[in-house]
Amino acid sequence: xxxxxxxxxxxxxxxxxxxxxxxxxxxxxxxxxxxxxxxxxxxxxxxxxxxxxxxxxxxxxxxxxxxxxxxxxxxxxxxxxxxx
Numbered sequence: 001x002x003x004x005x006x007x008x009x010x011x012x013x014x015x016x017x018x019x020x021x022x023x024x025x026x027x028x029x030x031x032x033x034x035x036x037x038x039x040x041x042x043x044x045x046x047x048x049x050x051x052x053x054x055x056x057x058x059x060x061x062x063x064x065x066x067x068x069x070x071x072x073x074x075x076x077x078x079x080x081x082x083x084x
Contacts, residue, residue: 018084020032021033037061037064040060040064041057041060044056044057044060045057
């Protein structure tokens with residue numbers, strides 16, 4: 001899958017999930033998102049190598065956090081404009 005296809009599919013899935021989170025308490029939203037990220041991380045492992053698995057998951061989580069942070073300004077604009 002190329003980057004454009006990945007972005008398109010990610011945005012489409014996000015659009016379907018947003019209504020499920022809308023209006024929920026922030027702790028509930030955070031809990032649901034944390035559960036989804038934990039499933040994502042659990043699916044990435046190095047068979048038989050706990051240390052390599054931990055390193056891989058840390059790398060994935062660090063990249064995820066950087067990506068989330070990069071999206072915040074656009075999300076702020078979307079919320080401010082009333083499109084969120």
